[in-house]
Amino acid sequence: MAEPVPVDAAAELVEAEAPLPCVIRQTYRLPSLARTAVPGQFVQIEVQEQGPFPMTRRPLTVSDVDPSAGTFTVVFEEVGGGTRALGRCGRGESRRVLGPLGRGYQTLPGDWLLIGGGMGAAGFPLLSRRVDVRRTLLGARDADHLLEAGCPNVSCATEDGSRGSCGLVTALCEGVDWEEYDHVALCGPLAMMEAVARLIPPGRLDRVQVSTESRMACGWGVCEGCAIPAVDGYLKCCTDGPVIAADRIDWNAWRETLP
Amino acid sequence: MAEPVPVDAAAELVEAEAPLPCVIRQTYRLPSLARTAVPGQFVQIEVQEQGPFPMTRRPLTVSDVDPSAGTFTVVFEEVGGGTRALGRCGRGESRRVLGPLGRGYQTLPGDWLLIGGGMGAAGFPLLSRRVDVRRTLLGARDADHLLEAGCPNVSCATEDGSRGSCGLVTALCEGVDWEEYDHVALCGPLAMMEAVARLIPPGRLDRVQVSTESRMACGWGVCEGCAIPAVDGYLKCCTDGPVIAADRIDWNAWRETLP
Amino acid sequence: MRRVDSLRCSLWGRTFGSPVMLASGTAGFGLELHRMGCLEGVAAVVSKGTTLRPRAGNPPPRVWETRMGLLNSIGLANPGVHHIVREVLPEADSLPCPVIVNVSGDTEEEFAEVVSLLEGSPVPFGYEVNVSCPNVARGGMSFGADPLVVERVSALVRSASSRPFSVKLTPNAGDMAETAMAACAGGADAITVCNTFLGMKVDWRTGRPAMRRGVAGYTSPALLPLVVASVHAVSEAVGVPVLASGGVSRAEDLLELMAAGAEMVQVGSLVLRRPCAAGELLRDAGELLR
Amino acid sequence: MRRVDSLRCSLWGRTFGSPVMLASGTAGFGLELHRMGCLEGVAAVVSKGTTLRPRAGNPPPRVWETRMGLLNSIGLANPGVHHIVREVLPEADSLPCPVIVNVSGDTEEEFAEVVSLLEGSPVPFGYEVNVSCPNVARGGMSFGADPLVVERVSALVRSASSRPFSVKLTPNAGDMAETAMAACAGGADAITVCNTFLGMKVDWRTGRPAMRRGVAGYTSPALLPLVVASVHAVSEAVGVPVLASGGVSRAEDLLELMAAGAEMVQVGSLVLRRPCAAGELLRDAGELLR
Ligand SMILES: Cc1cc2nc3c(=O)[nH]c(=O)nc-3n(C[C@H](O)[C@H](O)[C@H](O)COP(=O)(O)OP(=O)(O)OC[C@H]3O[C@@H](n4cnc5c(N)ncnc54)[C@H](O)[C@@H]3O)c2cc1C
Ligand SMILES: Cc1cc2nc3c(=O)[nH]c(=O)nc-3n(C[C@H](O)[C@H](O)[C@H](O)COP(=O)(O)OP(=O)(O)OC[C@H]3O[C@@H](n4cnc5c(N)ncnc54)[C@H](O)[C@@H]3O)c2cc1C
Ligand SMILES: Cc1cc2nc3c(=O)[nH]c(=O)nc-3n(C[C@H](O)[C@H](O)[C@H](O)COP(=O)(O)O)c2cc1C
Ligand SMILES: Cc1cc2nc3c(=O)[nH]c(=O)nc-3n(C[C@H](O)[C@H](O)[C@H](O)COP(=O)(O)O)c2cc1C
Ligand code: FES
């Protein structure tokens, strides 16, 4: 089956809420995307229709879709000018949305373990609909950043102990029997993902699907701006990923790119 | 008496209306300015408080003041990005206003004739309160651009004939007996002012006070951006003017600066 | 300088109804855009920078949006000219518009070598020689910094090529008019004005630059007046067509660059945000001219 | 590059609690600003450009705001050094901060001549030598375009002056680090990075430029990354303090330029909009550092 070509279209914001104090959840109507997006894919949303800035769109994971309503949902934190401006988008307004973009999770049969840090869990609701999730391990700064909705069987940790155990998600991972799961989905900040990856027996890393992030300019494969260090050179986050098998990633080189 | 030092202060917009389809009239509260501004002076209004653009303020003539209410009024046409954005300023919002700026009319006793073209008449209401106006001649593109309010004894001409006689204000001037008036105030587009000045006997040009306009950056005398060609070099519109005696202006050199 | 009343233009014996070209590095070889249906209004695609050997490119971050611009430090990531001739150009042959191949080299001779290899493909409409890239023999200083070097590179490409080529100047090295004349003396058939400006972002809290190498290429719609000035200066200095590149974010900018002396206008960063920018610009420019 | 954790800085043996200087041409001699109560937070005022003879300046329009920047073509309008020494500097002596006099010349020697005349006044804290202005002897090409000329001008000023001086570079002429080294070889005590970029606006409907001379000086907050890159390059190349000039529109920009290597930071266009910008920047920067 040919991959669906990404479509750039104006999508109406039909619902916006703040499920947590620091998190925004927006639902846009875009039937073609709602039909074709698979878990782990993302969209490039134009922050403002008018005016030259910001010059690039902002990449957000497709958090969930409702094909019958023709809508999809994104969940994000306001971290800078772009996400702040997008967060002010009002119901009934439209934004240009380009998607679906990238390669998502290989939604294989078997038992899945989901491990997410912060907004890394944004894509888990859609993934949870398409695979058999036995358990979800979530970590976040605090309860206000913890995306539990749509995730089955959650255990969680927060750095300030405001929900779940106090500490990092790696602590939760230490108790995991990796043999119990056929597949692992891992998504979160690089430092967290690297720490988790180090806990996993190297022989099983090929079953760990990592949802990567990189600064992006285009999001559709032409600018070469979104390099992820891989064992055999660089991969493009936007078209080779964002979901990449853990054993293909050069974790050391990737960590070195942190500021 | 020392000239009042211009003050830069946030002024609240207390009233906004569109007296004509193409004209905006805004009243701001700024008691010091309402008290000290004299006819022909102007203010520099910051278009937006936030954000880097536009980089400069926009100069607008003080159209009228109400010292008891502590307010002043500007009247302007939306011609570009700056005036358009300023026109969207809502009641209750504030803008930084720097003023009063420049030298206004010498409000001498005697009989005055006011001659205005388009927005050039913006300053006539305040002038009319402070001097004896016997007659006002106004010209404009059409009735929608004709600022009659606050002007005594108006005769007018519009280019499309939608109000007053059909034609230019120069036609109205042709019938004027210049000896009848002790002082003339002239304000409008350069081409119009030059045409009028040419109708006036050269010996009387010293009694014609011209309210000039120039692109400005600062408005308070430091950038040298607002040169008006004068018989003895350049004058600064913002501090030597904006009101300049007609016989000091080098009309030929000024006309040549038109695009 | 001239009044603009039409969007018709011509380059190297071909006439176009649209002056919009896609700039190098922001459109790949046009294949992705073609799939997305975004080549309407595109007179020609300028390919991403092609080098003799494959290049992995720089470590991330490679792009960084600043408050009013975009820094990039891609490091000319590309699969190398052999792969491009074999795998990419044949596919690009199916595009509805011609492809101009942008070439870079580590040495003066390498430019000519890349071009010779591209001569083996029937696809390129012409070449764009990117003299902004670092000259390995001169400690990484850009080839474009020295008019004599630019003339030599042009002459080497001229003798390797049966096709027309443009030399793409750098704005980071003095008088572009002088460099343009040198390029023409070497045989250039057009001048592209210009590549990205050197820019940098530093985090004052840490004292570290955003991009690993410190400086990077900076693009911003606010640079338009700099590009207009350079396009004008170059178009007064040379007889060949000037291809403007830099700062276009709306149809007015396109027309202004043409008025300043550009025969055609490239669009770069805008395409990253709006893949179908060319068609949108052409439509808006047509409306402005009506 | 360095972390910034304090706003203290020093120049020519004097320490300052604020790094903010007012740039040349946008603050006069500080007198108007002093009357408006806007010199709080100002470490020093750099005066408008001073020349040997009075200059009327260019015909209007002299300023033109574009969509994201400001073009200016003032033509160094000023009453000449004699008038300045006699009438202006004595008044400027009452300012709460030092004044650095910005000097320009039509010829290499004229710079030194202007400086000799300024030596007759006790007021200047030092000088800023504007080598971006056109060199009449070289057909109007900027002095700053040739490092050898810059070295000679610096040396001439050095021998005419008992006071320290900065050389203000132009961004329109190749490698600023090289020119900065030439200025220091000639005896400069600081380098100002940098003057305005050449820009142009053309009306595509008429084919005419907005400014009579075509090109003009262009300033824009979006140019900040270019100035950051140049400040960094120059500060790595020379041992004297670097005074940044260009692109500051908020406190973060100030801190970023310091992080890139500037000892002090000049604010130009922003003062035109916000006369009290220096105090506002200082307050905001203090809050960011807290
Ligand atoms: C494939 C992908 C999917 C993502 N999905 C989500 C999601 O579902 N929810 C969510 O909250 N965030 C997600 N992010 C991160 C999100 O894109 C950034 O938080 C956002 O771009 C920040 O923009 P800003 O203007 O608010 O921040 P600024 O820091 O002001 O942005 C400046 C620039 O940096 C880029 N940038 C900054 N942080 C990041 C980052 N972490 N990743 C990529 N680019 C960054 C911006 O895109 C912009 O170009 C995703 C990123 C990628 C690459
Ligand atoms: C002393 C003075 C008093 C004025 N009083 C009035 C008034 O009472 N009512 C009114 O409607 N207009 C008045 N004007 C003209 C008014 O300032 C301009 O229409 C306005 O600045 C245009 O800004 P813009 O951003 O909408 O237009 P744009 O054309 O987008 O502006 C671009 C730049 O050009 C400048 N500019 C454009 N046109 C003019 C102009 N005619 N004069 C000066 N600068 C210009 C702007 O200030 C800005 O810097 C006055 C001008 C001056 C100098
Ligand atoms: C991400 C990116 C990659 C680029 N790669 C190249 C390149 O490989 N070769 C080249 O000559 N120019 C390259 N450029 C420069 C562009 O072709 C163009 O000249 C520049 O972006 C200015 O135009 P703009 O303002 O429309 O973006 C690149 C620009 C960007 C933003
Ligand atoms: C209206 C205007 C006049 C200027 N006049 C001079 C001058 O006389 N001498 C000089 O060296 N620089 C002059 N400059 C340049 C400024 O000093 C400053 O370097 C430049 O504006 C960049 O800083 P900014 O981005 O903060 O404006 C002038 C700039 C402007 C906008
Ligand atoms: S973001 Fe452009 S190639 Fe991935």
Ligand code: FES
């Ligand atoms: S506008 Fe600056 S001096 Fe008049």
